[in-house]
Amino acid sequence: MNSLPPNRHKSGKILLLRNREGILEAEAADYSHGPVQLICTFPFSYPEQFISVRTSDGEEIALLPNLLSLDSFSQIEARLELDRRYMIPRISRIISIRRKKNQWIWIVNTTYGDVTFWMDHLHENVSEINECCFIVTDREGRRYEIPDIGTLDPHSRSEWNKVK
Amino acid sequence: MGIHKERNSNVSGVAGSEWLVLTADVNQQLIFELLQLRVCDSKIGIYDSAGRVQRSYARQDIQSLLLREAVGGGSLHVTTNSQTIEIARFTTPHMEAYRKAMPELEHWIHSTWLTDWDQPSHDADEDKCPKCGKVARLGVLPCTHGKGKYTVLQHMSRYFKPYRHLMLYMAGLLILSVLFDMVPPYMTKMIIDDIATPAGNHKVLLWLISGLAVAQIVATGLQMSRGYLGIRMGGKLTGDIRRDMFHALMDQSIRFFDKRQVSQFIGRIHHDTDEVKHFLTDGLIQLLTQLLTAVFILAMLFHLNWKLTAIILTPVPVLMLGMLWLWPKVRTLWYAQWQSSIIIQNVIGEALQGIRVIKAFAQEKTEKTRFNIANDKMVQRTVSIQSMWLAMTPLFSLFTSLCGILIWYLGGRTVLSGEMTIGTLSAYTAYLMMFFGPVKWFAQSISWVNDAMGASERIMEVILAPVEIKDLPDAQPLKMPEGEIRFEDISYGYEKDRQILHDIQCTIAPGEMVGLVGHSGAGKSTLIHLLCRFYDPDAGQILLDGQDIRQIRQEDLRKHIGVVLQETFLFDGSIAQNIAYGCPDASAEQIIEAAVIANAHDFICRLPDSYDTKVGERGHRLSGGEKQRVAIARAVLLNPRILILDEATASVDTQTEALIQEALNRLIKGRTTIAIAHRLSTLRSADRLIVMERGRIVETGSHFELLQRRGLYHKLVESQKQKQDQDQSVEVHIG
Known part of the structure; x- marks a missing residue:
């Protein structure tokens, strides 16, 4: 491989692969950038779009408009990396939101499995990203994403509408 | 949960003695699972909740350990001769424990035996509520576990203490008032039964009528006095609560406000205290009046005819159950309504604060739409709450009318059979109608009481919120300091999963002027915030004249x-x-x-x-x-002995800058000064420059030393020179 100075590349020219140590690396044309990190520039609004590929020094070498612009192998590696970089479970179903004493107890299904968590105040722990997307923070600071409240099942929406 | 270190009595390196246990709550498939990372002298391993080992690595096989911080958590990786493997994954609450454990883990890998095991480590349990064991997030939320409505009431009741004498007077007046309310129907009964007969006595009639009039006048007088005292006490009480809310906000640390939209508090101090005030001035008196009235009337009803009263009371348990069922629903509805009103307040607050930007970008329509959405939601909530009570009044009237008809029928039969007089029946129906008053009030007050309860909880949420940065009980006053500042191994992040400063080490001598230089986001202002104690570092300490600033009273520190x-x-x-x-x-x-x-x-x-x-x-x-x-x-x-200049001349023209610079030069004489400036020329006179990059100090030295070193500072100076040259060439072209 040549040691060309790192330039910004078009997404179609970028290959993402893992090295022997399991660290994600990027290659473009005949130049290897070494270990890279992927940054979602819109982790909630566009989780698979506008992905910034950066070297370990933080220098951006590409801004992928969409993961689909990568080859299929790189896409798999990119998703794997993003799943591990953004540890924010997505809520797929709200079983119940109820209040016990001064605690709000949430029982939900998430991409990380079924979970029950609690919080003190709804008004301080549910924040709006946009009209449909919300971030719920539990008492210990874990965040959960509701990507689109409108696409949840009627029971989940009814539980949500009771309190918000 | 968190980090637990146990010093084994036998620390001579016996294989199997665990010295570190950390929680890993996410498995490799990214599913929540409670696992434990256990480290003993000879190996590191991850264990499931049943204590079964999932993976383990011998110490001699490990080349390095790597902590990868992610958004919402992190992971620990082991590098052996052949590969790098993720050994543990955890969510944000455990991040700090891993960060703190890393130096010890590094030491463990590279040491022969673990013999220097003296440092006490942070235990995540320190932050837990001593009663419930749940984590209290300081500065973010108060641990209200076990603080149910009764605790809120308990806290609210503290506010009554100064007015207990006034309350005793009021209670006396209340009892008298209710007793006098009982008199008219009974006197009416006497007039009908004893006077309105052929043998009736005119003189007695006059006495009874006069008594009736006096009873009415006294009852009205008592009511007025009670009302006056209630208003006086309620006003003072809400004044006390409002004062405590504001004082609590003033005592809060900056982080409390970082997390919240502050405009909400203007409304909350007004609206919530107002809700409580209404309840305390009107509601509480009403509640006690209605309760006493109901008890006295019930006694009268039983006295007049216990059989009829027992029949009338049959549906009461059903009503009580209905109220219990309705209670939490109303509470949630009120809470949702309140949230809508807070959103409206925030929208208004933000729009008015940013009115110049809104106008400049012609975004009035967008803001109006934003407000309309919030307003529609509020309307929807208000309609939901009011609809709930829509049918209540007519249904209750129907119920009381049916009861009245039933009483006339059953009572009429008892009168016909000679078991009861007409006067008694008349008094009985009058008392019954009076009895329905409190019953109706109680049903309607569910909404009122819930609203007031919610407001009290929210007031207490502010008043009882723990203050993250508070003076230690043994905090010392600070007299005139010399001004030596020492940052020792400072690490800090505003969020648990994003560290801004890493291992900052530097000493600033008394009277020295130091310039902090670096790109935006390098951590310069954060360092200043820590010195002012707006936040406390996650690790390390800041010393002022050798004394940890956490040991100094904040007021004294900031005075200097x-x-x-x-x-x-x-x-x-x-x-x-x-x-x-x-x-x-x-x-x-x-x-x-x-x-x-x-x-x-x-x-x-x-x-x-x-x-x-x-x-x-x-x-x-x-x-x-x-x-x-x-x-x-x-x-x-x-x-002050210490001066902080954070971009003090950044937003002014050259002429004004010269004036300000001149003023600053006079100001900094004899004071320890830390100046932040992007315009590096303003820092040339600094005794020393500290160059920061990504939360670390990368260079220190004088302007000329750093230029000679040709490092980051040199780059920054060169890029500013280029920019200045470009600007000048543009000016020349325009000229």
């Missing part, structure tokens, strides 16, 4: 630190009041002297009202440079 920021906040008062903000006792001479030093005196004298000029909200009647010089005068008057 003068701050001049890029954005100066002026209060809506006169220029003199703003200059004297840190020293309210300053004389006019001192204020003028400070203004002269700050190069502000001349422009102030040009204003029509000079030092008495009102600066307007946020000082909008003054220019940026003028506000800046008022801020410098403020710092001069404070006469």
Whole structure:
């Protein structure tokens, strides 16, 4: 491989692969950038779009408009990396939101499995990203994403509408 | 949960003695699972909740351990001869424990035996509520576990204590008042049964009628006195609550406000205390009155005819159950309604604060739409709540009418059979109708009480919120410090999963002027925030003259630190009041002297009202440079030993900058000064420059030393030179 100075590349020219140590690396044309990190520039609004590929020094070498612009192998590696970089479970179903004493107890299904968590105040722990997307923070600071409240099942929406 | 270190009594390196246990709550498939990372002298392994080992690595096989911080958590990786493997994954709450464990783990890998095991480590359990064991997030939320409605009531009841004598008077008046309310129906009964007969006595009739009139007058008088006392007490009480809320907000640390939209508190202090006030002045009196009335009337009803009363009371348990079922639903509805009102307040607050930007970008329509959405939601909530009570009044009237008809029928039969007199029946129906008053009130008060309860909880949420940065019980006063500042291994992040400062080490000598240099986001302002104790570092300590600043009373510490920021906040008062903000006792001479030093005196004298000029909200009647010089005068008057200049000349023109720079040069003499400036030329006179990058100190030295070193500072200077050259060439072209 040549040691060309790192330039910004078009997404179609970028290959993402893992090295022997399991660290994600990027290659473009005949130049290897070494270990890279992927940054979602819109982790909630566009989780698979506008992905910034950066070297370990933080220098951006590409801004992928969409993961689909990568080859299929790189896409798999990119998703794997993003799943591990953004540890924010997505809520797929709200079983119940109820209040016990001064605690709000949430029982939900998430991409990380079924979970029950609690919080003190709804008004301080549910924040709006946009009209449909919300971030719920539990008492210990874990965040959960509701990507689109409108696409949840009627029971989940009814539980949500009771309190918000 | 968290990090637990146990020092084994046999620390000579016996294989199998675990010295570190950390929680890993996410498995490799990214599913929540409670696992434990256990480290003993010979190996590291991950274990499931049943204690079965999932993976483990011998110490001699491990080349390095790597902590990868992610968004919402992190992971620990082991590198062996052949590969790097993720050994543990965890969510945000456990991040700090891993960070703290890393140096010890590094030490463990590279040491032969673990013999230097003396440092006590942080235990995540320290932050847990001692009662419930749940984690209390300091500065973010109060641990209200076990603080149910009764605890809220308990806290609220503290406010009654100063008025207990007044309350006793009120209770006496209340009992008398209710007793006098009982009199008229009974006297009516006597008039019907004893006087309205052929043998009736005119003189007795006159006495009874007079008694009836007196009873009515006394009852009204008592009611008025009670009402007056109630209003007086309620007013004072809400004043106390409002005061405590504001004081609690003032005592809160900056982080509390970082997390919240502050405009909500204006409404909350008003609205929530108002809700409580209504309840305390009207509601509480009503509640007690209705309760006493119901008890007395019930006694009268039983006295007049216990059989009929027993029949009437049959549906009461059903009503009670209905109320219990309705209670939580109403509570949630009120809470949702309140949230909608807070959103409206925030929208209004933000729009008004940013009105200049809205106008400049012609975004009035967008803001109107935003408001309309919030408003529609509020309307929807209001309709939901009111609809719930829509049918209540007519249904209750129907119920009371049916009861009345039933009583006339059953009572009529008893009168016909001679078991009861007409007067008794008449008094009975009158009492029954009076009895329905409290019953109806109780049903309707579910909504009222819930609203007031919610408001009380929210008041207590503010008053009881733990203060993250508070003085230690043994905090020392600070007399005139020398001004030596030492940062020792400082690490800090505003969020648990994002560290801003890493292992900052530096000492600033008394009277030294130090310039902090670096790109935006390098952590310069964060370092200053830590010095002012707006936040406490996650690790390490800051020493002022060798004393940890956490051991110094905050008020004293800040009295000795003068701050001049890029954005100066002026209060809506006169220029003199703003200059004297840190020293309210300053004389006019001192204020003028400070203004002269700050190069502000001349422009102030040009204003029509000079030092008495009102600066307007946020000082909008003054220019940026003028506000800046008022801020410098403020710092001069404070006469601090330590001075912080955070981009103090960034937003002014060259001529004004020269004036400000001149003022600053006078100000910094003899004080330990830390200055942040992007315009590096302003820091040339600094004794030393500290160059920061990504939360670390990368270079220190004088301007010339750093230039010679040709490192980051050299790059920054060169890039600024290039920019200046470009700007000049553009000016020449335009010229």
